[in-house]
Amino acid sequence: MHTTTDFLYEPLVVFNEMHGNEPVFRLAENFTIADDLMSVTFDIRKGVKWSDGETFDADDVIFSFNLVQENSALDQSGINSWVSKVEKLNDYQVKFYATEANSNVPYEIVKVPIVPEHVWKDVKEPTTFLNENPVGSGPFTVIDTFTPQLYVQCRNPNYWDNDNLEVDCLRVPQIANNDQFLGKVVNSEMDWTSSFIPDIDRTYAAASPNHQYWYPPAGTQAFLVNFKHKDPVKAEALTNVDFRRAFSMALDRQTIIDIAFYGGGTVNDFASGLGYAFPTWSDEATHNKYKGFNTYDVEGAKKLLDKAGFKDVNGDGFVDTPSGKSFELLVQSPNGWTDFNNTVQLAVEQLAEAGIKAKARTPDFSVYNQAMLEANYDVAYTNYFHGSDPHKYWNTGITLRFSQVMVCRASQCTSTKMQS
Template identity: 45%
Template sequence: MPTTHEFIFEPLVIFNTLQNNKPEYRLATGYQLDKDLMGISFSLREGVTWSDGKPFSADDVIFSFSIALKYPELDSHGIRQWVKSIEKRSEHEVHFRLKKPNALVAYTLVLFPIVPKHQWQLVDNFAQFTNSDPVGSGPFTDIQALDENGYLQCANPAYWQADRLNIDCLRYPKVTTNDDFISRISKGEFDWTGSFIPDIERHYASYSPDFKYWLPPASNVNLMFNFKVADPDVRDLFSRVEFRRAISMTLQRQLLIDIAAFGQGEPPRYASGMSERFSSWADPIIAEKYRPYVSYNPMLAKDLFDRVNLIDSNGDGWRELPGGKPLALTIITPKGWSDFNTTAQLISEMLRQAGIRVASVQADFLEFNDRLARADYQLAITNYPQGPTPFKYFDMAFNSNYQAPHYPRYAMHYYQNPRVDKLLTQFPIATTNQQRHQIIRELNQIIANQQVTVPLYNTVEFYQYNTRRFEGWFTKENPVASPLIWPQAPERLLHVLSLRPKKQVSEPE
């Protein structure tokens, strides 16, 4: 269930992404990398018990990771690619031996749930185990109700920080559609949520002064060029950075945000597509140098189109390829992704104003992925996964090792740069923050200089909260940690520990 991680199974460490990945120690009290970066040890918190009163120890950690190593289908966070073996050094210390050096392996290891060995060692089939009576280490382990309308998950009296917990239960109701969600949140039913609400001021915030929201920046949505496109004339065109920059400067990004994302987004600051979340990693001089190329400048764009001999040679209003052949491009997006579909249609209209003929094409998601994997497209729109540092974006988006059919779509532009690949191999083994920041700055500069993709807009995280019944919320003015309720934000454990009921609040009529 979505409230299993963190709330039933507490993590070893939470890395606070809004506080420069500051470690917030939970079941662990510290960690230490080996000097050769081929291992890492965790010191475990003493005095912690499971919800059934049994003591938590190193045996539980070793047992949990052994499941992932033995059963690939349960390796939810890619543990097997890094961990070679696990050693118990004492009742409260474990050591992981790695298959290859990685200075940042802790970020991955702490995402894996630690389960109680004394309960799970009796399980015959882990893949089918429903854990209907969970034993956990987190603050909410008691499932008091579970039916077709939702479930009720209540406090663990044995929780090691029970004195900090002021919330008795989490009620997780079933929501059938987005319209259902909007109808119910507008009536004040939900306290803590995170979902897309079009025109959020009108359809939510205006209903009550207690209805609040915060939309922190997330990852970018980019336009991709297929550097391996079948047509050699189009392939030559895509290879010209002047053309890619011209496309970028033809786009009115605020209009994309206002229409396709209902105003919930930000124009990109970085021509590399790096998220605004990681502004502290950027060289401001480099950022400003390339920022004009992700800004609307139709006159300069037309000059660049002319420079690559993309001109209207027959006077019909459309630019032709240098040899005189008509240029007609397509943008592919996943069917049903309304924001992407609308974005593609708007881009088509904007490029037509510059004499570039573009049609938007929608495909089922599986077909969309397959076409990108086979390089069977011209232009495409994609978003990107997030991580605790900018590395995940640059690695997933520009590492040529990921340009194979069994990998996700993010690097399927097929641009390759040996220097980029080398920097991406250096980042995980860099031993200092200064070295890691320098690597990201160089990656940012290379990708921006080449305009490999065209950043369209920075997406946002969806977070709504109701101040009528509870206080202590993480807000834009009080950005303690990520405020999200969903499992991809481990900081939600810190959030729930900060919440407390308001006093003397009358019940709704």
């Protein structure tokens, strides 16, 4: 989990997206972007120690980024495409050189965990290293319990900011699905969490006066279409822009929100996927030009399919490709994510009304995620989070080699995150 990593390895900076990306300095005390946007210099905090008592300094930062550059499998955030090299200016100052001018480089740099050089330099296979006794710089580095049912992280005795740390341990139970989670939160077994909760006022808030909740702006949920499909028949459909537009027009977004999310969410009819979260970033004329392709219209979807050559050749009630081949799309969502599962099932039924044959698939999350990483799927339902500006969404969504069919901007779907 990302939170587990962050609590083990303190970031250089935390950018508070709820306050305009205001920097909260952690292992770094400051950073400066060059006027040409081609480099960023970080001032490293003095007096920080690793959990084993060793001194933290610029060498650890340099080592960590070189480790990721030399082992691409460790590059979980894509930093190697952002940073060309890292230079030590002195014991507490590091300069990062960008691959191209970009003001967003600092936000990408801080995603990379800074690991202790004195530990990791002796690791022969860093990509398979289990790190069973981690040495970290974060607030919770002592792993008290680690089982399939529960893990417990406890306080780092050498944490540089211990005076402001009011929690001794984090207890994280492993939860199999939304139903099990709902039972725990209703019974007050969770102190702090985030997840979709159906009919939240009745099921959760009414159970106890101590049950409080907050809906921050979350992000866009979308169907991802695999452009790299190995099956030429499905690729013929999925790479056809009119087919994707018809797919989108077949979706009754409001019904999906009302049923799968109990009314929590906003219809997203923007081709950009940004929705109404960033009105000043959207050109209204462009929004209106493509809005029809993101609006429920079964008859319009059928006409668009017919125009593109997708016709029912064999008389089974579903369209075939322009070359006359029949196909069925498998639409995947992670098993146990009931809000996602219900969304996909509704979508499959709605697609059938437009003549598109599809079937819901609910693999375990690990299988689901691996299929997306390997482009070994037809269509996947997922979500992308927004930040204080659209760049986070564009970075994680639009820049992928996939197409997206936007469904909604859900305000409460903040528990699920996945790599693609």
